Amino acid sequence: MAHCSRRHLLKAGVGAAALAATGNLPLVAATGAKATDWVTLGKSDVKVTRLAFGTGTHSGAVQRDLGQEQFTTLVRYAYDNGIRFFETAESYGEMHKMLGVALKGIPRDSYRLMTKVTTHNDVNPQQKIDELRKLANTEYFDIVLLHWQHVASWPTDTARWQDGILEAESKKAVVSHGASVHGLPALRQMPGNKWLDIAMIRMNHKGTAMDGEDYNTSEPGNVDEVVSHVKQVRQDGMGVISMKLVGEGRFTTREDRQAAMRFAFRHAGVNAVTVGYKNTREIDEAIENLNLALA
Numbered sequence: 001m002a003h004c005s006r007r008h009l010l011k012a013g014v015g016a017a018a019l020a021a022t023g024n025l026p027l028v029a030a031t032g033a034k035a036t037d038w039v040t041l042g043k044s045d046v047k048v049t050r051l052a053f054g055t056g057t058h059s060g061a062v063q064r065d066l067g068q069e070q071f072t073t074l075v076r077y078a079y080d081n082g083i084r085f086f087e088t089a090e091s092y093g094e095m096h097k098m099l100g101v102a103l104k105g106i107p108r109d110s111y112r113l114m115t116k117v118t119t120h121n122d123v124n125p126q127q128k129i130d131e132l133r134k135l136a137n138t139e140y141f142d143i144v145l146l147h148w149q150h151v152a153s154w155p156t157d158t159a160r161w162q163d164g165i166l167e168a169e170s171k172k173a174v175v176s177h178g179a180s181v182h183g184l185p186a187l188r189q190m191p192g193n194k195w196l197d198i199a200m201i202r203m204n205h206k207g208t209a210m211d212g213e214d215y216n217t218s219e220p221g222n223v224d225e226v227v228s229h230v231k232q233v234r235q236d237g238m239g240v241i242s243m244k245l246v247g248e249g250r251f252t253t254r255e256d257r258q259a260a261m262r263f264a265f266r267h268a269g270v271n272a273v274t275v276g277y278k279n280t281r282e283i284d285e286a287i288e289n290l291n292l293a294l295a
Helices: 006-022 067-080 095-103 125-136 159-170 223-235 254-268 280-294
Strands: 038-040 047-049 051-054 085-087 112-117 141-149 174-181 198-202 239-243 272-276
Touching: 047 051, 047 112, 051 280, 067 095, 067 280, 085 272, 095 112, 095 125, 112 125, 125 141, 125 159, 141 159, 141 198, 159 174, 198 223, 223 239, 223 254, 254 272, 254 280, 272 280
Parallel strands: 051 085, 051 272, 085 112, 112 141, 141 174, 174 198, 198 239, 239 272
Antiparallel strands: 038 047
16 A cells, blocks of 8 residues: 555564464463453554543443533543543544543553544644644544544545554654444455554444444344454454444343453454443443453
8 A cells, every 4th residue: 555654564564474473363361361451452562451441422422421520530430440541533522622631630651542533535634633632632642543434445535544644653643543444345445454553343242233234234233244354454463442342332231241242352352342431330340341251
C-alpha cells in the first residue's frame, strides 16, 4: 500500500514471523492471567489492560446521562480496580470532554487512551486529531482508529486519513493506529492489510450485533467467519480489540455475559475487550467474568 511506511512493513514482517514460529496462536496467557493484566496489541507495541472502559453505550448516551460527577466517580473506580484502558469516539457526543475531566490529575503514563475518528472527506485529519486531544485534555492518544468502516472499499476510501494518522504519529500526537469495522464486506479487507496495527472487531458467541453481509442487519452475524478473520489478522501480527461482548446490552443473563467472555478469549483469541458501564456493579462483574474466562 502506498501509504504504508517502511517502519510498518518491517514491523508487520517481524510480527508475522514471530507468530509463525510458534506454530499456533496464543489465545490467552498462562494460568493466572487476569482481566487487569497489561497485554501488548500485536505489532503496535502498545500495552493495554485486557479489559477496557468503553464510553459508547448507545453512542455514549448511557455514559453521558450519568452526568460528569457520577461519570468521574465511575472512571476513578475502574482505574482504582485495575482498568487502565479507556476508549471513546468522535461520534459519542461529549465523551472526550467528560473523559478528560474524569482522568484529570491521574499520571498520563499510567493509563491508555483510544479514540475513533469519523472519516469525513471534508475534514482535515490533523485538525480533527488536535481538536479531540484538546477536548480530552491529553497530549497524545495511544491509539487512533478509523471509526465505523462498513464498506469493502474503505482501505482506499480512507487513504487521506491513513496518511494523516501516520503524520500525527510522526509528531508524537498518536502512538499507534487501526480501524473498527462493521459488516463482513469491510471485515474481509482486514487480513493482509499492511497499514493496520490494530483491528477492532465485534465479537460474541451468539452473533448478536455482529457482522453479516449487511453491516446494519438485525439478524445474527456470521460468527464462524468473524472468528476466522480474527485469527487471520492475529497471524498477520495485528492486535485485536473486541466490542459488543454483551450484545450491545442485550445479554440480560450473567450466564450469557460470561459465555461471551469465554468465547472471545478462549475461542476467537482476542487480545482485549471494551465494555461500557453505568455503575460499579457492572465493572465488578466484568472483571470477575473475564478472570473466570482466563482461569
